[in-house]
Amino acid sequence: MSIVTVQLGQCGNQIGFEVFDTLFSDSHSSQGLCSKRENEAYRASCKERFFNEEENGVPIARAVLVDMEPKVINQTLSKAAQSGRWKYGQHAYFCQKQGSGNNWAYGYSVHGPRHEESIMNLIQKEVEKCDSLSGFFIIMSMAGGTGSGIGAFVTQNLQDQYAHSLKMNQIIWPYGTGEVIVQNYNSILTLSHLYRSSDALLVHENDAVHKICAKLMNIKQISFSDINQVLAHQLGSVFQPVYCAEGSFHYRRNPLGDLMENLVPHPEFKMLGVRNIPQMSENSLAYSTFTWAGLLKHLRQMLISHAKMEEGIDWQVRPPLSGLPPLGKMPLNKELHFNTSIANLVILRGKDVQSADLEGFKDPALYTSWLHPIHALNVWKTQRAFSKYEKSASLVSNSQFLVKPLDMIVGKAWNMFASKAYLHQYTKFGIEEEDFLDSFTLLEQVVASYYNL
Amino acid sequence: MGRRRRLVDPAAEAGAGALPKVIAALSRSLPAGPSPEIFRRAKFDRPEAAPALWQLLFRLLSPRSADGASASLALEAQVCLVKSALRSQGYPRLVLAQLPEDGSRGSRELLLALSWLLARGPLPEQLLAQAHVQLGDEIPVCECEALASPGPRVPHVEAEGPVDIRCVQWLMGRLRFRWRCLIASQQEQCTLLSKIHLYTRGCHSDQRLGHLSVAETEMLRDPEGGQQLLRRLERENTGLEAALEWRRGELVFWRWMDTVLGACPPEAPAAATQPTFLPRIAERGLGRLELAARELRALQEELCEATGRRRAAWEARVGGQGRGPQWSSARQALQKAVEQELAALRWAWEQDRGPARPHGPHRLVRCEDEAPGGQHLRAAEVIQALRSQEACLEAALRRLQGQCRQELARLAGALPGLIWILPPRC
Numbered sequence: 001m002s003i004v005t006v007q008l009g010q011c012g013n014q015i016g017f018e019v020f021d022t023l024f025s026d027s028h029s030s031q032g033l034c035s036k037r038e039n040e041a042y043r044a045s046c047k048e049r050f051f052n053e054e055e056n057g058v059p060i061a062r063a064v065l066v067d068m069e070p071k072v073i074n075q076t077l078s079k080a081a082q083s084g085r086w087k088y089g090q091h092a093y094f095c096q097k098q099g100s101g102n103n104w105a106y107g108y109s110v111h112g113p114r115h116e117e118s119i120m121n122l123i124q125k126e127v128e129k130c131d132s133l134s135g136f137f138i139i140m141s142m143a144g145g146t147g148s149g150i151g152a153f154v155t156q157n158l159q160d161q162y163a164h165s166l167k168m169n170q171i172i173w174p175y176g177t178g179e180v181i182v183q184n185y186n187s188i189l190t191l192s193h194l195y196r197s198s199d200a201l202l203v204h205e206n207d208a209v210h211k212i213c214a215k216l217m218n219i220k221q222i223s224f225s226d227i228n229q230v231l232a233h234q235l236g237s238v239f240q241p242v243y244c245a246e247g248s249f250h251y252r253r254n255p256l257g258d259l260m261e262n263l264v265p266h267p268e269f270k271m272l273g274v275r276n277i278p279q280m281s282e283n284s285l286a287y288s289t290f291t292w293a294g295l296l297k298h299l300r301q302m303l304i305s306h307a308k309m310e311e312g313i314d315w316q317v318r319p320p321l322s323g324l325p326p327l328g329k330m331p332l333n334k335e336l337h338f339n340t341s342i343a344n345l346v347i348l349r350g351k352d353v354q355s356a357d358l359e360g361f362k363d364p365a366l367y368t369s370w371l372h373p374i375h376a377l378n379v380w381k382t383q384r385a386f387s388k389y390e391k392s393a394s395l396v397s398n399s400q401f402l403v404k405p406l407d408m409i410v411g412k413a414w415n416m417f418a419s420k421a422y423l424h425q426y427t428k429f430g431i432e433e434e435d436f437l438d439s440f441t442l443l444e445q446v447v448a449s450y451y452n453l
Numbered sequence: 454m455g456r457r458r459r460l461v462d463p464a465a466e467a468g469a470g471a472l473p474k475v476i477a478a479l480s481r482s483l484p485a486g487p488s489p490e491i492f493r494r495a496k497f498d499r500p501e502a503a504p505a506l507w508q509l510l511f512r513l514l515s516p517r518s519a520d521g522a523s524a525s526l527a528l529e530a531q532v533c534l535v536k537s538a539l540r541s542q543g544y545p546r547l548v549l550a551q552l553p554e555d556g557s558r559g560s561r562e563l564l565l566a567l568s569w570l571l572a573r574g575p576l577p578e579q580l581l582a583q584a585h586v587q588l589g590d591e592i593p594v595c596e597c598e599a600l601a602s603p604g605p606r607v608p609h610v611e612a613e614g615p616v617d618i619r620c621v622q623w624l625m626g627r628l629r630f631r632w633r634c635l636i637a638s639q640q641e642q643c644t645l646l647s648k649i650h651l652y653t654r655g656c657h658s659d660q661r662l663g664h665l666s667v668a669e670t671e672m673l674r675d676p677e678g679g680q681q682l683l684r685r686l687e688r689e690n691t692g693l694e695a696a697l698e699w700r701r702g703e704l705v706f707w708r709w710m711d712t713v714l715g716a717c718p719p720e721a722p723a724a725a726t727q728p729t730f731l732p733r734i735a736e737r738g739l740g741r742l743e744l745a746a747r748e749l750r751a752l753q754e755e756l757c758e759a760t761g762r763r764r765a766a767w768e769a770r771v772g773g774q775g776r777g778p779q780w781s782s783a784r785q786a787l788q789k790a791v792e793q794e795l796a797a798l799r800w801a802w803e804q805d806r807g808p809a810r811p812h813g814p815h816r817l818v819r820c821e822d823e824a825p826g827g828q829h830l831r832a833a834e835v836i837q838a839l840r841s842q843e844a845c846l847e848a849a850l851r852r853l854q855g856q857c858r859q860e861l862a863r864l865a866g867a868l869p870g871l872i873w874i875l876p877p878r879c
């Protein structure tokens with residue numbers, strides 16, 4: 001089944017390109033550590049999902065590119081075409097001449113409705129090219145004006161027009177010390193709107209990925225391209241084909257559906273975080289070996305101690321003893337040391353994957369009381385290695401990862417709102433104080449629900 | 454126990470070998486049919502014939518969908534099922550219920566039960582129709598079949614202690630996702646069907662169909678699969694021929710069954726006064742029937758009241774007028790007008806209900822030209838019928854949701870000072 005990607009704004013388009021590039025390179029890699037036949041099946045499955053077949057053989061990404069200025073889209077299109085290995089559809093993009101000045105309201109209330117028909121037509125064309133549609137993958141930032149405002153609008157339209165299809169929004173969480181003054185307003189408006197119309201919100205924090213680049217990849221001058229590549233690696237490790245079941249040799253047909261069914265069926269808990277281990281620069285890769293036991297031990301500790309990467313993990317954090325409530329259960333105590341999970345999906349790729357032991361993840365103490373690890377933990381294993389990593393483990397987690405950052409953003413936005421700062425920029429374009437209040441209410445509820453796990 | 458009576462057919466009486474032939478034909482037309490030797494031993498109530506007959510009855514009485522799983526059921530379980538199935542269908546003889554659970558005895562009684570089932574309806578033909586090999590792409594156009602066979606019974610599990618509502622919400626959400634994935638799969642199936650029908654245009658030998666179905670395409674693509682299909686068709690043919698042979702000679706069987714019945718000891722006198730078992734309506738079903746009856750009665754009372762009030766009001770307005778001779782023609786004209794209106798209403802109601810709703814599975818065929826009506830069913834008509842059904846159901850859902858909301862609002866209003874924040878819409 002195919003996934004149609006919608007790339008929104010500068011952020012969305014740049015990341016989208018890296019994602020497709022990673023997926024393509026990996027599926028054509030010769031270091032899959034598996035038989036030729038299996039490699040071909042892997043490639044075919046990846047292609048069906050993300051690319052379209054063309055007569056002259058160059059695969060076309062199943063994507064629609066949207067931005068209000070032409071610069072980034074043109075760059076993206078040409079970068080893809082230049083590689084000669086894959087490309088974007090010739091007419092699969094929509095752009096205008098002017099930006100939207102980081103104004104969420106302008107993106108949502110003006111750009112969105114004005115260009116609704118053109119954008120939805122493009123998406124419809126892409127959908128028609130699929131034999132079967134698994135769902136939509138929408139890449140956008142949360143804090144900018146174009147990506148976030150239009151992203152919220154487009155997701156809402158997808159909800160109306162394709163009510164039965166699945167929708168996952170890939171959201172880029174802005175830097176804590178971001179440059180956009182109103183980024184917190186934009187963030188809460190985006191999140192609250194997406195919470196109502198999307199099925200899953202997969203969040204990547206700029207701060208976290210930046211640290212990965214600095215500490216793990218040893219990059220001195222970190223550019224957006226580096227960050228996006230790390231991000232694409234994490235996403236690729238989640239979305240590349242996986243086997244249906246232990247011992248099966250068929251790849252899952254609807255990974256989006258399986259992922260969502262296992263992680264986000266509850267309407268109040270839709271926020272997902274991704275952790276991937278190991279992550280390192282290509283140079284170091286050749287000199288490192290890993291064991292599944294070591295990788296999984298680190299991954300588990302990353303999960304329970306809110307760590308974003310495998311360096312600097314706080315090993316002091318332990319799961320609470322059974323019978324005692326976990327730390328942070330009291331809503332007033334916002335110091336969460338231990339991360340309680342609702343549900344986790346662990347994806348293992350590489351050599352000897354059958355021998356990997358996941359007992360550590362089946363501990364009920366890791367999870368909330370109302371969901372047993374049998375239902376809360378899902379494991380997908382595939383022999384085929386990903387992107388030159390002999391062994392790699394990914395964790396997609398619906399847990400308290402994002403509660404503190406969310407709480408902080410809501411708090412900051414509320415402070416601004418209480419003093420009515422910059423509100424006129426929004427009310428000018430139809431976003432009233434009522435809408436802000438609704439957003440605050442919804443997000444406070446989400447925060448409270450996650451704290452009370 | 455009734456059975457059909459026909460004019461004596463001299464040909465059927467011919468030859469001592471006629472009975473085993475007829476019984477063999479009957480066996481071939483039924484699934485898991487035992488040999489004629491089993492039947493003969495059953496007449497003399499031999500215990501070794503019992504298990505085969507229990508198994509035959511089980512196959513005949515268990516629901517169609519349970520075929521794969523049921524074969525592995527132990528004999529005791531099969532015996533239980535057969536007994537309860539026969540009882541719920543109204544089998545009159547009590548001896549059957551008293552047979553031992555291990556299936557070791559009672560072959561003569563089982564033979565009588567089998568012939569009771571055969572006498573009630575065209576059993577071999579029904580079973581053959583159910584197991585019919587489908588060559589075309591069959592699409593159901595109504596929900597009757599899905600509603601009639603609710604699937605395997607799920608064991609009723611009691612929750613231990615209070616259940617966190619979040620867990621229930623979680624499970625509901627999973628169900629919804631599965632539902633959406635199912636819809637996506639169905640859409641995929643439709644796309645692929647459409648492609649196959651398009652690409653194989655002109656390949657079918659039958660001009661009316663014009664293109665191949667999936668089964669036919671698979672047959673061409675995979676010769677081994679084609680062989681299997683051929684074997685299934687041959688088995689079906691054998692069954693059909695056996696059923697024909699059975700029908701031609703069944704009188705011989707019934708005459709023989711008379712002798713079997715005669716060989717039975719007379720039933721205990723108490724049995725005669727026992728009423729036949731009626732099928733048990735499930736508790737819940739009974740409750741619903743009562744509820745429906747109450748609602749209908751209440752509705753009827755309401756209507757009576759309303760018409761009574763209207764009549765009284767009209768009488769009050771009209772007073773004593775309308776009784777003289779000059780009114781009779783006017784009254785007649787009025788009556789005629791009213792009758793016409795009623796007839797028009799009825800006709801409109803009939804039309805509104807639409808043509809008879811399509812039923813059962815139909816073969817999906819892609820056609821270019823406007824085929825003449827008749828037994829063909831147009832996809833557009835089916836879609837329309839389903840859409841109107843959907844609209845009715847959605848209206849009912851909205852009504853129920855509105856009632857729920859009113860109830861919630863009433864409850865919320867009962868607690869002043871409390872603000873209710875609804876969870877995010879799913």
